[in-house]
Amino acid sequence: MLDICAAQRGSKIIVMFHILAVSSTLLAFCFGSELHPANRILGGSETDATTIPYQVSLELSNIYRCSGVIVSPSWVVTVASCLIGTDYANLVVRAGPVLRGILGTLRNVSLYVPYPGYDDQIMDYDIALVKLSEDIPFDSTIDSLDIGTEVPFDGNVATVSGWGATSSGAWLSSVLNERNVTILYFNDCKYLYEGIQNPVTERMFCAGSRDGGPCQGDPGDPLVYNEQLIGLMSWSFGCGDGKYPAVYTDVTKFRGWIADYAGLTI
Known part of the structure; x- marks a missing residue:
């Protein structure tokens, strides 16, 4: 089952599902190379319940x-x-x-x-x-899992986990996967989505990786920093296309x- 929610906005469709492959134009500078989607949780590795018991x-x-x-x-x-x-x-x-x-x-x-x-x-x-x-x-x-007091500064690395699809259009993963992602500067995140007229509000923030992240079936995936919950996977545009980072609900708020x-x- 692909858990995708599409919302019609004028002449465009905003696809509300989840991805952590980030913009090759804005974030290649941050990560040092062109961005490409990978396999698994788009670049993740298998984990177990003792590692992510929450x-x-x-x-x-x-x-x-x-x-x-x-x-x-x-x-x-x-x-x-x-x-x-x-x-x-x-x-x-x-x-x-x-x-x-x-x-x-x-x-x-x-x-x-x-x-x-x-x-x-x-x-x-x-x-x-x-x-x-x-x-x-x-x-x-x-x-x-305890709830964090604030989202860390941009450039810090957090961990996301989930059973989402391993590639765009694929079935959900049968096993729990996790991967590290990097917190993006809020104004950069906001700027990226202004281009498609989808606002990033103060209750949201972005995180991504150059080689993957969650995709379809990943709403609610926890983003954890220093063993505290800071975000829940909320929405994005596209999946595995390397153009937009995932947007998380800022749970600390x-x-x-x-x-x-x-x-x-x-």
């Missing part, structure tokens, strides 16, 4: 929808764009899996809370909370909302 898959009627992150035994954070308009009565969270849709610990969902300001036209405030029907026990393959709703102490 990542879960959200499945609707037994079909993978997106990723999420455990923030407490009873709450998961993800992107609102993944689940908006769905019936969460048919939603299941799978924790601790390495293989997509296989094994792990399953929990039903008792509540789905998109951020009140979510704008599906420009993907602003793209974040949501999912409450599990019962607490999930933590072990070596299942654990929560929603620390207070998450803490208040989920009853966390941060």
Whole structure:
């Protein structure tokens, strides 16, 4: 299943799926060479649940929808764009899996809370909370992840992981993959997307790599820096074409909302 959301804007189509191959015109200077998409999670490597115990898959009627992150035994954070308009009565969270849709610990969902300001036209405030029907026990393959206080400066390297397609148009990956990506200067990110009239707001930031990143099926993929959650994969334009970096929801801007709703102490 390719999880692609296309939004018609005038004469152009903005394809809301996920990529971390970055602009060869602007970012070749940063990375030192021409940019090319690679295979796997567009350049990623296989990992396991003990390395990324906080990542879960959200499945609707037994079909993978997106990723999420455990923030407490009873709450998961993800992107609102993944689940908006769905019936969460048919939603299941799978924790601790390495293989997509296989094994792990399953929990039903008792509540789905998109951020009140979510704008599906420009993907602003793209974040949501999912409450599990019962607490999930933590072990070596299942654990929560703290939320960072701010996104690091441009040039810093963070890690993204997911089950997304290994190339444009391909099936989703059966195994969890991860790769390192570089934080992009906010104004550069904003400038890139002004060309296609898709705004990058203060609740977003960009990160990318010269040789790959997430593609279809990667909404909600966590971006982690210094063992703290800083972003969730939200949207981009294209997949594997080397022109645009991935845009993440800045989770650090929603620390207070998450803490208040989920009853966390941060």
